[in-house]
Amino acid sequence: xxxxxxxxxxxxxFAGLAxxxxxxxxxxxxxxxxxxxHVLNFAQGAMAMIATYIGMTEIDxxxxxxxxxxxxxxxGMALGGVTERVLxxxxxxxxxINPIVVMIGFLGFLEALAAAIxxxxxxxxxxxxxxxxxxxxGHLVFLSSFIIFQIVLAMGIMLSVAALFRxxxxxxxxxxxxxxxEVSRLLGVRVSRMLTIGWTLSAGVGAIxxxxxxxxxxGLFPTDMDGIFVASFIAAAVxxxxxxxxxVAGGLIIGLTEQFIVAYWSPDVAPLGGIIIxxxxxxxxxxxxxxxxxxxxx
Amino acid sequence: MDWLRSLTRQETTHSRxxxxxxxxxxxxxxxxxxxxxxxxxxxxxxxxAVVVLGLSWLTGWSGQISLGNSGFMAVGAYAAGIWARxxxxxPLVFTLVLAIVIGGISGxxxxxxxxxxxxxxxxxxxxxxxxxxTPLAQNFTSVTGGEGGLFMNSLxxxxxxxxxxxGPNAAINANxxxxxxxxxxxxxxxxxxxxxxxxSRTGRAMRLVRDNDVAAELMGVNLARARTTAxxxxxxxxxxxxxxxxxxxxxxxxxxxxxxxxxxxxxxMVLGGxxxxxxxxxxxxxYAFSANLVxxxxxxxxxxxxxxxxxxxxxxxxxxxxxxxxxxxxRGIVSLKNPLRRLLRARPVTIAAKEVH
Numbered sequence: 001x002x003x004x005x006x007x008x009x010x011x012x013x014f015a016g017l018a019x020x021x022x023x024x025x026x027x028x029x030x031x032x033x034x035x036x037x038h039v040l041n042f043a044q045g046a047m048a049m050i051a052t053y054i055g056m057t058e059i060d061x062x063x064x065x066x067x068x069x070x071x072x073x074x075x076g077m078a079l080g081g082v083t084e085r086v087l088x089x090x091x092x093x094x095x096x097i098n099p100i101v102v103m104i105g106f107l108g109f110l111e112a113l114a115a116a117i118x119x120x121x122x123x124x125x126x127x128x129x130x131x132x133x134x135x136x137x138g139h140l141v142f143l144s145s146f147i148i149f150q151i152v153l154a155m156g157i158m159l160s161v162a163a164l165f166r167x168x169x170x171x172x173x174x175x176x177x178x179x180x181x182e183v184s185r186l187l188g189v190r191v192s193r194m195l196t197i198g199w200t201l202s203a204g205v206g207a208i209x210x211x212x213x214x215x216x217x218x219g220l221f222p223t224d225m226d227g228i229f230v231a232s233f234i235a236a237a238v239x240x241x242x243x244x245x246x247x248v249a250g251g252l253i254i255g256l257t258e259q260f261i262v263a264y265w266s267p268d269v270a271p272l273g274g275i276i277i278x279x280x281x282x283x284x285x286x287x288x289x290x291x292x293x294x295x296x297x298x
Numbered sequence: 299m300d301w302l303r304s305l306t307r308q309e310t311t312h313s314r315x316x317x318x319x320x321x322x323x324x325x326x327x328x329x330x331x332x333x334x335x336x337x338x339x340x341x342x343x344x345x346x347a348v349v350v351l352g353l354s355w356l357t358g359w360s361g362q363i364s365l366g367n368s369g370f371m372a373v374g375a376y377a378a379g380i381w382a383r384x385x386x387x388x389p390l391v392f393t394l395v396l397a398i399v400i401g402g403i404s405g406x407x408x409x410x411x412x413x414x415x416x417x418x419x420x421x422x423x424x425x426x427x428x429x430x431x432t433p434l435a436q437n438f439t440s441v442t443g444g445e446g447g448l449f450m451n452s453l454x455x456x457x458x459x460x461x462x463x464x465g466p467n468a469a470i471n472a473n474x475x476x477x478x479x480x481x482x483x484x485x486x487x488x489x490x491x492x493x494x495x496x497x498s499r500t501g502r503a504m505r506l507v508r509d510n511d512v513a514a515e516l517m518g519v520n521l522a523r524a525r526t527t528a529x530x531x532x533x534x535x536x537x538x539x540x541x542x543x544x545x546x547x548x549x550x551x552x553x554x555x556x557x558x559x560x561x562x563x564x565x566x567m568v569l570g571g572x573x574x575x576x577x578x579x580x581x582x583x584x585y586a587f588s589a590n591l592v593x594x595x596x597x598x599x600x601x602x603x604x605x606x607x608x609x610x611x612x613x614x615x616x617x618x619x620x621x622x623x624x625x626x627x628x629r630g631i632v633s634l635k636n637p638l639r640r641l642l643r644a645r646p647v648t649i650a651a652k653e654v655h
Contacts, residue, residue, distance in 0.1 A: 040418030042425075090625055096417040097363050098624055101568060104365070105620035108561045112613025116606050226557055230429045233422040241419075268437030271430035278423065279411040 006139035012263050013256070014142045020255020021154040025209040026232035027239070027247035028158060029202040034241045035178045036198025038096075039088060040233070042103040045225025046110035047083065047203055048210035051076035052220060053114055055211065056123055065128045065215075073207045080203025084196045114222040124219030131217060150212050157208050158248060161201070165244075174198060227271070231258065234274045238281040239290045246290025253277065314493045322486030326479050330462070334474040336587075338546075341474075343586025344481035345542040348488045350566045350585075351578035352535025355492060358573015359501060360528035361508030363417060366408060366424030367536040368559035369431040372552075374401040374537025379448040379550035380441060386451060393545070394484065394538055401537015402530045409529035428560050435552040447551030450544065453477050477546055484542055485582070488535060489575055495531070496575075504528055558613070565620040571632030580631050588612060 004010060026044065033041045041047075055072030059065070087106060091099045114120075129145035165171035176184040177194040185191050213228070214220035235254045239246020257277060258270040281289055329337050353367050377400035378393050412423050435442045442448065455469070455476040463472045495501050506514040507524045515521055544550045566585055571577030584591075592612045596603045601611065627633055 034418075040422060042421070087621065087625070094628075095361075097357065097361070098628060100363060100418060100421050101564060102621050102624045104561055104564060105617045105624065107617075108558070108565075108613055109617035109621070111558075112610040112617060116610035116614065119606055223558075227429060230422075230426045234426060237419060237422060266437050268433035271426065271433055275423075275426050275430055278426065282411055282415070 003139060005136070005141045008263070011142035012259050014147060016256035016259030017252060018147045018150055018255075019259060020252035021151050022209050022212055022228065022251070023232045023235045023255050024248040024251025025154050025157065025212075026206055026228055027235040027251045028161065028244055029205040029209070030232060030236045031239075031241060031244050031247045032161070032198055032202035032205065034236070036174065036195050036202075037084070037088060037092075039099045039103070040241070041199075041202070042100065042229070043083070043107040043110060044202070044206050045210075045229035045232075046107045046114075047079050048076055048206035049220060049222060049225045050110050050114055051079060051203070051207040052210040052214050053118055053123070056125060056214060056220075057118075059125055065125065068125060069208070069211050072211050073204045076207025076210075077200045077204040080206075081196050081200040083203070084199035088199070089192075111222045118222070120222050122219040122221045122224075123214065125211070125215045127215040146216070150216075153208070153212065157205060161205060162244065164201075170197070230271065231255075231274055234278045237278055240285075243290035249290065311494055314497075315490060318486055318490045318493060322482060325482045325486075329475050329478050329482070332475075332478075334467075334471045337474045337478040339586040339589070341478040341481040341546050342543065343582040343584075344478070344485040345539050345546060346563070346566065346585040347539075347578050347582025348485050348542065349536045349539030349563055350570065350581040351489065351492050351575070352532040352539070353563055354567045354570075354573055354578050354581075355495070355535070356528050356532035357567065359496070359504045359508060360525055362525060362528060363421045363564075364424040364529070364532060365421050365557070365560045365564070366427040367532065367563050368555045368557065369424075369428035370401050370404060370533040370536035371540025371543065371559070372428075372431045372435060372550075372555035373404040373533075374398070374540035375544040375550045375555070376435065376442055376448070377401070377537065378541035379443075379450055379544060382450045383448055390453070390480075390545075394541055397537045397541030398534045399537075401540070402534035404537070405530040405533020406526065408533070409526045412529070425557065425560070428555075428557055432552045432555060435555075442552070443550075445552065447549055447554075449549050452548040453480060453545060481542055481546060484538075488538065489578070492535075493575055500524075500527065561620075562616065565616045567630075568620055568623050568628075569630055571630030572628075574630075574632050577630050577632045588616075591615075 026048070029048075030041060030044055033039060033044070052072045054075045055068040058071050059068040063071075083106065087102050088099055091102060127146050129149045131144045131146045133144050134141045163171075165175060173184070173189045174194050174197065176187070177189050177191040178198070181191045184194075209228070210220060210225065213224065231254050232251060235250030236247045238250040238253065239248075241247075254274050254277065257273045261267075261270045261273045325340075329340065332340065349367055349371055353364060357363050374397035378397045381388065381393060381396055408424065408427055412420050415423060435447075436445055438444075453473070453476065455473045459476050460468065460472050463469075463475075465471075503514065503517075503519045503524055504527075506517065507519060507521060511521055514524070540555070544554070547554070562585070566581030567577065569584060570580035589612075592615065593603060595601075595615060596608050596611055601608045603609075603611075623630060
């Protein structure tokens, strides 16, 4: 058994899952925003990046790792809420291209701002858990405490988001205003507040992903989240942008595919793998693999 | 200026040809009075204007959005570069036509799965494409030259053109201006094609597709085919622009075509005015002289241009302009002439009813 766990195949499985879970987190955050306001937030990655950078400047002042995580998530959430109020709110009811363009402008602004303040070199956080692979009977098992921490943290966040949507009053209001804003408004739900909360939540989830990346081997640089965003968008689109479960599954699929392309071909071809998966998925089910294409009863 | 406007608004091919030829010749004459540095900047701006025009057609006329046009530029540039490596003495026109064709074909490949998609899906898909192009160019080293890219012969100034120049740097100055004039003429030809496309049957069908796809389908327009056509034309323009751009630089490198370039193209299109010829011209001019603008802002604010902030000033200014334009004047600089005229006439302005969500 341990020989199997130390095989290159399992190495790729573990590494793919570790990368995929990050895509899943960002894809989930894209789905939350998509469901609340029907905007694909192109600046999602950049917003998470800048929140994490602010957390990292605090860690330089000597605060602990968990404080950095908390600060990054808080900043991310605040940024999400403000963005919805200031940049997205004026564009409801306008052509669907307008919010896309504005968020792309915001993406460019945040990346240039981060590079202007913190330079474009890579920064990373000292990770709270070791990245050294476990050993069993003298064989390396390609899992480290950090990978387990990363997967557990991401799963924890996803489950809490699911629980929030499923079991709380706020979650019910969020779902209702996404599904039927007019009816919800008549029933006394503050729909516009729900939209802001949706963005806030989503930006918080995104910030967690950026913190994990910054804690990992390679650290974080201002345009780092571009690639993550593309992979996560593909993950969310494969799942159908409507389905949180689909986004999570899509993230893992993309992560594993990229890892196997990297291992058996070249890292430069990996982005093409994502596109091919997206094309195939859209050919089979244009509305996404995980969405019900029936008319929903309200 | 009324006569000029009436000239560019003409409805027949003949008068469009006259108007665009007139403006092209005017620009060429202007290049004789510009310093060589400004000529080189103008040449780059002309190449980018062609790409912006292609994007503007896609967004303004068919209602689709693409973040992949930097990728199509790369495809056109590499097509020209790879061809030039094996056939050094090909006439320029052939190289450019090759870039158009290869650009168009790459557009077709991306369009077939994409055109069933609407707004956000399409934007994401094309973003994924332009994100994949740079690593791919780096990977297939034997064809693309990898990280270092490919070198091309720089444009050769003909003998007769040298007669206009004198002084110690005559040859260099002549080359800078010849490149600029060539780029302006190529851009003029492409603008003429696009002006005709705007007024053609396809152009009219496209506007209907954008505004009301159900009505378009009832009128017998094949939606998928119309959207694919729009995409292919846009990619072909980007391919030509990319090839022209790298011919001016005499090299093709992967890092010339980052995702950021797609964002720049989008910014130029929105700033100028989506879906208009003059908007693309304005976009090209802004691109050409953006370095001067940024240097001016740096000196006004006292920022050191070689510092971190100075190096990222252009990115910040462009992004803020993109956001502000989209929020407050979504039809770009071109649309500002109407409020300006109204202001001059001092007529009471009716306040539009505020849109309630």
